[in-house]
Amino acid sequence: EVQVGVSGGGSVQAGGSLRLTCTAPQRTFESTDIAWFRQAPGNECEIISRIGTSGSTQYADSVKGRFTISKDNAKNTVYLQMDSLRPEDTAMYYCAAPGDYSDYDLVCQLGGWGQGTQVTVSS
Numbered sequence: 001e002v003q004v005g006v007s008g009g010g011s012v013q014a015g016g017s018l019r020l021t022c023t024a025p026q027r028t029f030e031s032t033d034i035a036w037f038r039q040a041p042g043n044e045c046e047i048i049s050r051i052g053t054s055g056s057t058q059y060a061d062s063v064k065g066r067f068t069i070s071k072d073n074a075k076n077t078v079y080l081q082m083d084s085l086r087p088e089d090t091a092m093y094y095c096a097a098p099g100d101y102s103d104y105d106l107v108c109q110l111g112g113w114g115q116g117t118q119v120t121v122s123s
Helices: 026-031 105-110
Strands: 005-007 010-012 019-021 034-039 046-051 056-061 067-074 077-082 091-096 117-122
Touching: 005 091, 019 034, 019 091, 019 117, 034 077, 034 105, 046 067, 056 067, 091 105
Parallel strands: 010 117
Antiparallel strands: 005 019, 019 077, 034 046, 034 091, 046 056, 067 077, 091 117
């Protein structure tokens, strides 16, 4: 059985790139939107990108044009390609199905799938 979770975080300099990977439960992957969230210290948990079952995508203004969400249906996997990273992108990143939560803060509190991955961008 495929292990659900997130990976791909790390430390990079400003302007660099990282790709995050989220493996979701198959039944969830096939039936609902999957989203990436992030939370920086002292900040609220924010949804930064989501992808629908049809492949439609949405982005928060803070990442639009720099981040790209995609998915591989055969692997139940969603990716977040992050380019032109900035120090303000430093946060813990989480993956979850937004429809499973009445309050997005709960995603960051509970960890989504896999408890998140840290991204640190230095100037």
